[in-house]
Amino acid sequence: MARKSTPVRDFARTSEFRRRLLRWFRRHGRDLPWRRTRDPYHIAVSEFMLQQTQVSRVEPYYRRFLERFPTVQALAGSEPAMVRESWAGLGYYRRAAHLHQLARTVVREHAGVIPADPELLRLLPGVGRYTAGAIASFAYERPTPAIDTNVARVIRRAFHPALAGPRAERRLWETGAALVPRRRGNAAWAFNQAIMELGALVCTARVARCGECPVRGVCRTGGRSGGRAVGRSGGRAVGRSGGRRR
């Protein structure tokens, strides 16, 4: 029986995927306010807002929310009605309630510092596997995967186009973990931002624009497409933050 190919076994493909992706991101990545900060509280606010909501809608809310609650302590000390009012119009109000509870927990149990360890992050209100990875990576530059719907789609199409069944999610996280660079510095931050951006702008749920994709030469789907756009496939949500939109 043929052995399954994984990024760990397929080192050359993995390295080339990373290299091409990062080069593309340096040129085409969007300048978003939460990409200009490593403040864990600001990152947490952006991640809660981005669940189920597009970037263009989130940006003004993100700025206003941080003007009103500039620190985790300010948010923790606010009344729930004030927090809800600041969220009005963004929808999915449970996110606001969870973020408020998170702030109170961080102040009460972590001396006002959002943890860097994904396992500790997952104990906080409203934080699932994806959000824990995102905060650890985007705030603390930890080499941990952060697999939302967009990232899952890219990994599935690029490495596991036939992936299905009950072990599929676990496999995607294993591949995601193998792909994240271990180097010190912002390598993991940049990789996670880049693969998310590719899923948002090029390898989208509606269409995979393989002809303009930087990783086509090392992608198991795009390599067969001859550069043509590929229709909807592989866009299944993963985890509780699977509905994150960009």
Ligand code: SF4
């Ligand atoms: S080559 Fe096509 S399928 Fe592969 S990652 Fe790029 S857009 Fe997605």
